[in-house]
Amino acid sequence: MRIPIKGRIFYGWFALAGVMLVIFVVGGSFVTSFGVFLPVICSEFGWSRAAVAAALSLGVLAFGLPSPLFGILIARLGPRFTIITGNLLAALGLVSMSMVHKVWHLYLLYIIIGLGAGFGGYIAATTVINNWFIKRRSMAMGMFIACSGMGGFVFPPFVTALISAIGWRMAWLVLGGIIMLVAVLIGSVLLVRNRPEDMGLLPEGISSGAFPKAETTGYSTGKEEEDASTKHVRHALLSASTWLIGTFAGANAFAQGTMFTHQVAYLQDLGFNAMTAATTLSLLAACNSIGSLAFGTMAMRFNVRYMASAAFVLQLTALTILITTRDLTLIYIYSAIMGLSNGALFAALPTFIGAYYGRERYARVLGVVFPFQVVSQAVAATAAGALYDATASYGPSFIIVIVISLIGLFSAYRARPPK
Numbered sequence: 001m002r003i004p005i006k007g008r009i010f011y012g013w014f015a016l017a018g019v020m021l022v023i024f025v026v027g028g029s030f031v032t033s034f035g036v037f038l039p040v041i042c043s044e045f046g047w048s049r050a051a052v053a054a055a056l057s058l059g060v061l062a063f064g065l066p067s068p069l070f071g072i073l074i075a076r077l078g079p080r081f082t083i084i085t086g087n088l089l090a091a092l093g094l095v096s097m098s099m100v101h102k103v104w105h106l107y108l109l110y111i112i113i114g115l116g117a118g119f120g121g122y123i124a125a126t127t128v129i130n131n132w133f134i135k136r137r138s139m140a141m142g143m144f145i146a147c148s149g150m151g152g153f154v155f156p157p158f159v160t161a162l163i164s165a166i167g168w169r170m171a172w173l174v175l176g177g178i179i180m181l182v183a184v185l186i187g188s189v190l191l192v193r194n195r196p197e198d199m200g201l202l203p204e205g206i207s208s209g210a211f212p213k214a215e216t217t218g219y220s221t222g223k224e225e226e227d228a229s230t231k232h233v234r235h236a237l238l239s240a241s242t243w244l245i246g247t248f249a250g251a252n253a254f255a256q257g258t259m260f261t262h263q264v265a266y267l268q269d270l271g272f273n274a275m276t277a278a279t280t281l282s283l284l285a286a287c288n289s290i291g292s293l294a295f296g297t298m299a300m301r302f303n304v305r306y307m308a309s310a311a312f313v314l315q316l317t318a319l320t321i322l323i324t325t326r327d328l329t330l331i332y333i334y335s336a337i338m339g340l341s342n343g344a345l346f347a348a349l350p351t352f353i354g355a356y357y358g359r360e361r362y363a364r365v366l367g368v369v370f371p372f373q374v375v376s377q378a379v380a381a382t383a384a385g386a387l388y389d390a391t392a393s394y395g396p397s398f399i400i401v402i403v404i405s406l407i408g409l410f411s412a413y414r415a416r417p418p419k
Contacts, residue, residue, distance in 0.1 A: 011193065012132035012204050016140050018191030019125035020147040022083060022183045026090060028151030029175040030059070030117045033159045040168045047103055055106035057378060062114030063121070064374025070123050071367020078194040079124035079131075079363070086120020087183045089113075095176035098169040120188075122148075123370060126350040127363040131195045133204045135300065138351045142296015145347045146289035153285060203359075242365060244415035245352050246372035248308060251408025252345035253373040255315060255401050257380030259284070259338060266394045270326055280331055284339040291343025299351055305415055308348040312409035315341035316402060323398050348412070349373065356417045 034056045041052055074082050093113035100106055126141065133140045162171040196203050260281070267277035291311070299307055318338035321330055350366065357365045384397040 010204055011199060011201060012140075012196065014191050015128055015132050015193055016143065018187040019083070019128050020144055021187035021191070022087065023121065023125055023144060023148040024151040024154075025179055025183045025187070026087060026117050026121055026151075027148045028155030029094065029159075029179060030063075030090065030113060031056070032151065033155045033175065034059075036156050036159045036163065037168055037171075040163060041100075041106075044168070045101075045103070051103055052106065055103075055110040057382075058107050059110035059114035059117075060374060060378050062111045063118040064371050064378075066115065066118060067123060067367040067370040067374070068364075069367070070119055071364045071370075073119070074124050074127055074363040074367070075360075079127040080188060080192045080194050082124045083120040083128075083188045083192060084184055086116045086118070086124070087179055087188065088120075089116030090120065091176045091179040091184065092116075093176075094172055094179065097172040097176075123363055123366050126354075126366065128192055128194065130350070130354045130362045131203065131359055134206050136204055137354050138299030138304070138347070139296040141350045141354070142292045142294070142299075142347045145292035145296075145343065145350075149285060149289040149292070149343070153282075239418045241356060241415055241418040242369060244411045245349065245356075246369040247411040248312070248345070248408040248415065249349045249369060250372035250376035251312075251404045251411065252315070252342060253377040254380040254404050255319070255338075255408075256342045256346075257377035258384045258397060258401050260381075262381070262384050262388070262394060262397070263335075267331065269394070272328070276328070280335045283332060284335040284342075287336045287339025288343035288346075291340035291345075292347040293343075294340070295344035295347040296351070299347075304348060304351050304355060305413060308345060308352070308412035308415075309409055311341045311344040311348065312405055312412055314338075315345070315405050316409070319398060319402050319405065323395070323402075345408075345412075352415065 038052050041047065070082070090113050093109045093116060096109050096112075097106075100109065125144065129140045129144055130137060159171055159175070162174055166174070193199060263281055263284070264277040267280060295307060295311070314337050318334045318341060321334040321337070325331065325334075349369070353366050353369065354362055380401075383400075384394065387397045387400075388394055
């Protein structure tokens with residue numbers, strides 16, 4: 001093994017750029033663009049919005065629920081293989097959306113897209129980052145999370161323009177082609193590499209004398225690897241730290257799922273016009289990316305447990321402002337603070353696991369924890385809507401978000417490194 005030549009650009013930055021391209025394209029085309037297609041498809045076929053929206057819910061569940069299996073396969077086969085394979089499957093699903101004629105077609109295809117995006121998305125991409133970066137791992141994770149938010153910012157207006165120019169069926173074909181070109185060919189095939197050891201390099205922040213031999217092994221498909229996968233998943237399930245990390249990740253996802261889905265409607269109920277309400281959500285999304293970058297940078301110097309706890313304090317402060325004011329300036333302040341805290345806590349999840357469990361166990365442990373976040377976010381929007389239908393108010397929903405955020409604060413503070 002050799003150390004990179006001094007002054008040469010560390011290849012880990014190219015690998016990071018590759019997975020950032022993947023998450024930017026897949027996140028923007030898989031989730032956020034669906035809302036643009038929804039009214040068009042409903043108008044085309046006369047289907048209800050609930051029936052069409054159910055496809056996205058199924059896709060999100062397919063994306064997150066198999067995460068324990070995804071984690072094992074990524075650890076066994078290597079993240080580059082799963083990123084390429086998963087995104088090829090997702091691209092095929094998006095292309096097939098152009099041929100939809102029955103509502104069950106939507107459900108089947110979005111399950112396929114969700115499985116592909118889950119297999120080749122978040123867990124695999126952050127595994128690449130965790131393999132390449134040690135000292136600046138949290139900063140790299142923050143950059144990655146921020147890039148996923150940018151996909152949600154760019155793709156909806158782009159898809160709107162596509163549908164207007166070439167129709168919704170052709171727009172799905174274009175999205176599938178973009179994933180093939182940007183996520184698979186450029187991001188994965190050309191840029192992503194599993195580990196620095198595969199190129200005769202060392203992880204960033206590690207000197208040759210300090211690098212443990214156990215970290216230099218490649219990916220294996222032997223019985224020893226299968227036994228290790230089972231052992232690591234079992235240990236993760238038995239560790240209090242894993243459950244605490246999963247709980248605070250789920251708490252933050254519940255808050256974000258509620259606010260991203262219902263904030264605009266809540267503000268319109270207060271009497272603000274649609275454009276004003278939408279700008280508060282845009283501010284929240286922009287500050288989400290800033291929060292991810294800030295957390296990633298600061299976590300190189302400060303204890304991640306204390307920083308995550310501080311982010312929940314910000315979240316609670318923001319929610320308190322929202323439910324106690326009707327002043328637009330204060331509502332913008334709420335959006336900024338809420339976005340910063342959400343972004344920081346999304347970056348905290350992979351940072352905690354990378355710091356606590358190391359490179360060899362990262363994918364498996366994240367596979368165990370990730371469903372906490374996905375399921376919580378999926379449940380939040382539906383639960384808040386049901387409560388509003390029952391009470392004609394978002395007050396009970398926001399109180400529940402505050403209580404769950406308090407649980408998240410406690411869990412983040414108590415999430416010490418496992419023994």
